[in-house]
Amino acid sequence: MARPIRIEVPGALYHVIARGNERKAIFRDDLDRNHYLQRLVHYRGKFNFRLLAYCLMDNHVHLAVETGEAPLSRIMAGLQSSYTQYFNRRHGRVGHLFQGRYKAFLVEKDRYALALLRYIHENPVKAGVVRRANQYAWSSDRHYRAARGPEWMDSDRLLAMLGQGRAAALSGYRRLMLEEVQDPYEKARSWGQVVKGNESFAGRAYESAGEALPIRRDLTLDAVIRLVSDAEGIDPKWLQRGRAHRESRARLMIAWAGREVAGISLARTAKRFRRDSSTVARGVSRLEQRMRGDRELRRRLEQVAKRLRKRPRAKNTTIQD
Numbered sequence: 282m283a284r285p286i287r288i289e290v291p292g293a294l295y296h297v298i299a300r301g302n303e304r305k306a307i308f309r310d311d312l313d314r315n316h317y318l319q320r321l322v323h324y325r326g327k328f329n330f331r332l333l334a335y336c337l338m339d340n341h342v343h344l345a346v347e348t349g350e351a352p353l354s355r356i357m358a359g360l361q362s363s364y365t366q367y368f369n370r371r372h373g374r375v376g377h378l379f380q381g382r383y384k385a386f387l388v389e390k391d392r393y394a395l396a397l398l399r400y401i402h403e404n405p406v407k408a409g410v411v412r413r414a415n416q417y418a419w420s421s422d423r424h425y426r427a428a429r430g431p432e433w434m435d436s437d438r439l440l441a442m443l444g445q446g447r448a449a450a451l452s453g454y455r456r457l458m459l460e461e462v463q464d465p466y467e468k469a470r471s472w473g474q475v476v477k478g479n480e481s482f483a484g485r486a487y488e489s490a491g492e493a494l495p496i497r498r499d500l501t502l503d504a505v506i507r508l509v510s511d512a513e514g515i516d517p518k519w520l521q522r523g524r525a526h527r528e529s530r531a532r533l534m535i536a537w538a539g540r541e542v543a544g545i546s547l548a549r550t551a552k553r554f555r556r557d558s559s560t561v562a563r564g565v566s567r568l569e570q571r572m573r574g575d576r577e578l579r580r581r582l583e584q585v586a587k588r589l590r591k592r593p594r595a596k597n598t599t600i601q602d
Contacts, residue, residue, distance in 0.1 A: 285474045287385070288490045289352040294333070294345065294390040296397055296466075296477065297353070299361060299383040301340040307378055308339055313368065314419050317342070320364050322433040328356050331435035333394075334401045336420035338408065343401045345394075347438065357383050380573075386471070387486050389478025396466035398425075398439055399457055414458055425454045472496065473541070500543035500589060502535075502553060508592075509535045512585055521554060532556070533564045534582060540565070542589045 301307040308314045314337050321344075325332055328351035336343040346353065365378040388397055402425075405417040414422045424430030428440060428451040443453030472483040473495040480494070487494045510517040513531045520528055520535075532554050539545035551561040572579045 286490060286492055287352075287354055288387050288475055288486050288492075289348075289354065290387065290486065290489060291348055291350050294347050294388045294394055294397070295353055296386040296388050296401075297342075297344040297346055297357065297383055298385075299342045299344075299357070300380040302377045302380045304340055304380070306339045307341070307364075307368070308337060309372065313371075316367055317364055320360055320367070323363075324356055324360050325433055327359070330356060331438060332433065333435055333438055334398050334421045334425075336401045336404045336417075338404060338410075338419075343404055345397055345401055347435070353385055357385075384474070386477045387475065389469070389476075389482045392464060392479070393466055393469050393477060394439060395442055395457055396462045396464055396469070399462060400466040402458065422458075426451070428454070471540075495542075496544040497542055497590060497592075500539075500545075500592065502539055502543075502545055502550065504592065505535050505539045505543060505545070505589065506553075508588055509538060509585055512581065512588075529564075530568075533561070533568045534585065536561050537565050537568055537582065538585050538589060542586050 299307075308317065317337060318335075321332065321335070324330075329349040330351065330353075331347040331349075332344070333347055334343075334345035346356070348356070361379050361383065368378055369375055388394065402414045402420050402422040405411050405420065406414055411417045414420070415426055421430065421434060421436065424434050424436050425440065428436075428447045430436045440450040440454065443457065444450040466477070469477040470479060470483070471477055472480075472487070476483040476486050478486075484494050506517055506520065509531055510520065513527070513534070515528060515531050520532055532550075536547050536550040539550050540547055547562050547565060548558040551558040554561075568578075572582060
C-alpha cells in the first residue's frame with residue numbers, strides 16, 4: 282500500500298506502534314528491554330517530548346507520546362536506529378530489526394487519551410501473556426497504580442484526568458482498568474491509518490498537513506460492492522449467501538475498502554451481508570495483517586482503493602453509518 286502521510290503537530294498525542302521485522306523478537310531478554318527504555322529516556326531528554334505510557338512486548342512496542350517542538354519522525358528515527366545498532370551488536374546480527382516504518386496515529390486527546398492508556402496497558406492481557414495488566418512487568422501500568430513513577434514518566438498528565446489528588450487519581454485509574462470505557466480506543470474512527478478521532482478533528486489534522494481528508498463521502502456501499510465484485514470476478518448476489526473462501530474474502534475486501542475510502546463503518550457492511558459485526562472486524566484485521574506479507578493481495582486492494590477514489594463524484598449523495 283502507499284505509505285500513509287505523516288502529520289506532525291507540536292503538543293499532539295500520538296499512539297506509536299513499532300513491530301519487529303517479519304514479526305520477530307526485538308527483545309530477547311530483560312537486558313534488551315532495559316536498554317530500550319534507556320534509549321527512550323535519552324531521546325525524551327534530547328527532544329523534550331512527554332512519555333505518557335509504554336508497553337514492551339516481545340516483538341513490538343506501544344508508546345503514548347505527547348510531542349514537543351521536535352517532530353515525532355525525528356524522535357523515532359533516533360530511537361529505532363540507536364536501539365537497532367545496540368541489538369545487532371549485542372546479538373551478532375546485521376540488517377533491519379524493525380518492520381519498515383513505525384505506525385503512528387494522531388489521537389484526539391480529549392476523547393481518547395484515557396482509552397488509549399487502557400488499550401496499551403491491556404495489550405499483554407489480550408495477547409494471553411498475563412491474566413491481569415498489573416502482572417506484566419514491562420509496561421507503565423505499575424507507575425499508574427502507584428500514582429507516581431520515575432522522573433522520565435509523564436504519568437501526571439493523564440492522572441490529572443482521572444482525579445484531583447493522588448488518592449482520587451489512583452482510584453480513577455483502577456476503575457479505568459476494571460470497567461469498560463464509554464469510547465473504547467479499539468472502536469475509535471481511523472482516518473487513512475493516520476488519525477484516530479471524529480471527523481472534525483481528523484479534518485483539522487489533515488488540513489494542518491496541507492492534505493484533504495482521505496474519505497469519499499459520495500461513495501455508496503453499492504458502488505463499493507460492484508467494484509470489488511467486478512475486480513474479483515464474483516456475481517454480487519453470491520456475496521449475500523456464499524460461504525466459500527472466495528466470497529468470504531471479497532466481503533472482507535468490501536468492508537476494508539468501504540471503510541478506508543468511503544468512511545463506511547464495518548458494522549454497516551456487516552449488516553448488509555447479514556454477518557456479525559465483530560466477526561467482520563476481526564476478519565478485516567486479519568486481512569490487513571495478510572496484506573503486509575502478501576504482495577498480490579496488497580496490489581489487488583490498492584487497485585480497488587485507487588479505482589474507488591477515481592470514480593466520478595456523485596451529487597447530493599450522503600452516507601449514513
